[in-house]
Amino acid sequence: MNSLRIFKAEPIHRQIFQNDQIGLVDSFFLKRQKREPGFNRRMFDEDFANIFSVMNHRSRNRFMVESNDEKLAQTLLINAETRYASNSIDESIGELTEQIALSLVWHGKAYYYLHGNPEIEGVRLASLDSRGIFRLLGNHFQWVPRCLEQDWDLDAKKHSREIRLLDSAKLVRFDLPSSIKQALNTQNRILAILDKHKFAETQFLPKAKLENPNPTSNFDFRIWNDIQERVLCRATRSTGWSGRNYDSVKRSDFYTCHRLIRFRRNQLLLRDSILKQISIQLSRIGRPYNAEFSVAVSVTTQLPTVEELNELEIRLEREDAGFDEILDFCFQR
Template sequence: MKIFRAEPSRWHHFGKNEIGLVDRLFIKTEREKPDFYRRMFDKDFATVFFSPNRQSGDLFEIVSNAEEIMTKLIGNTKVRCAPRSIDGTIRKLVEEIGQSLIWFGRAYYFLYDDKNNGQVHIASFSSGGVVRLLGTHIQWVPSRRESYWDRDNKIHPREIRILDAAKTMRFDMPILFKRMLSTQNRTITIIDKHQYEAIKFQPLATHENPNPTNHFDFRIWREIQERALYRATRKTGWNGRVHDSSNLSDFFVCHRLIRFRRNQLLLRDEILKQLSSELSRIGKSYNAEFSVNISPTDKLPTVAHLNELEVKLTREEVGFNEIIEYCYTC
């Protein structure tokens, strides 16, 4: 086993034979695989932003006392489908962090030194095997085999990497959301498990009775499942992607939509708050007084305006189209 200070390993996949008994205390060999409703919710809730073409102008206000350092950090952040503008980079970064928080409860990024060109860049790495002890992040890396086509395979020994705290960025799911999603996911998991149980009540056709009579009312079964789903998602406001049910009134749909969008915006603002704090912290290695604050501009929807729409909806002072249009803006 090697214990040393180093950059985090970005190795994501390990063979089952490579995971030892001790490794299993730190590395999960099998992650929870969400089923139908759980998978849909995770995808919908992580979609904090919609089409970028819906709005023009800057989406974020960036206030920093060192513009050069701020541009250096954010401009060199590695995100999927890397945009050219800093505004676009922040948008992608918030989306990626949000997905990690919803799926894993935390997200990690590291400030890498690019020795080839003397620059730095920020990139994500897996949270698997990472623990924090007394403010220090430690990454447990099991032994692994690296294959090459032009030479013999190389076996790397087990490693404990002590990460540089000044370059490690950690993002955590807020306790409020963690509890809310945990409670909801327990119920949704049960609904997913029994979603197709009704087929057991379908009598089997026989030679003597090829068209057996079925007295089981599948409509009632479906309504019970729908009611259980809406009760489970009451706090998040998720609609289960149901838009045409005759059991849902327009008031119900709009109240739900406002609640769901408000939760998304609260998560968005919390990520921006943590992002500002983490960038300010790692930027102090270049300037002890460095600080940056990133906040949404009035081009993006706000929690305050959603609260106003909810009050107006209760008083019947706003139309449904206006609410839907505002909730699905960028």
């Protein structure tokens, strides 16, 4: 721990370092970078975090913002850092929600930090690497190993090992709902095994030899694929994910509809949780500039709700809703 510095400062947002650069001391505070997710895990993360359909992404008035200080609320929301530039509050909330969702699905948490002062200058609510962030005695710290920082439009900077005391009033944290977190933990363990052995059937193929250049194989690939599909279906039962397989002749329309509803419901539960957390966290970080400040972000009738899905599921069980209606609701709304 030579030359370890401890000081109050803004966080480093983009740290560039490899797992082999994380020393023994660093590993107590800094998780090693996860390996690139496998095929099924990567597909699920993309599908689940894609909370809004293409149609809804292009629509307007998806969100309602209620605040006792509209100017401050708009300043915080419109200046939230997102992957794509947003031209309106509606776009900013949509992009922010999906960005937070992706981080939650992969890391289980997401951090943002407020830079600037809305009363004096422009502000930026920027995403923050969750690795290395820890809380001690009511204070938040960022553990920074020896690394490079890639800043916006600037050359990379070298940093020695240091601990940065962060301003908790400007730090924002989002968490994955416990019910979804538990379901994902169980599912991801099985998906990791499936991805690891996805192409293991090649090991059962006999090798060609000089005396037998075209060996025959009794390995039944249909049974192997059937087992893989069954395991995937069971692993994703809680989340309702289909693995992007909607045309299997082994699945009834009734089965597919229930899985679609369950998957969409989990997405909406995550969406609503994120919007609630956005409301709470923005209200908190805005109070240094307005002691009575509060903001509430919610969906409008342009977007589906959990209550509508529950009603649709009841109608499906009564055989009052058909396959086409379920598809239209889950993919078009």
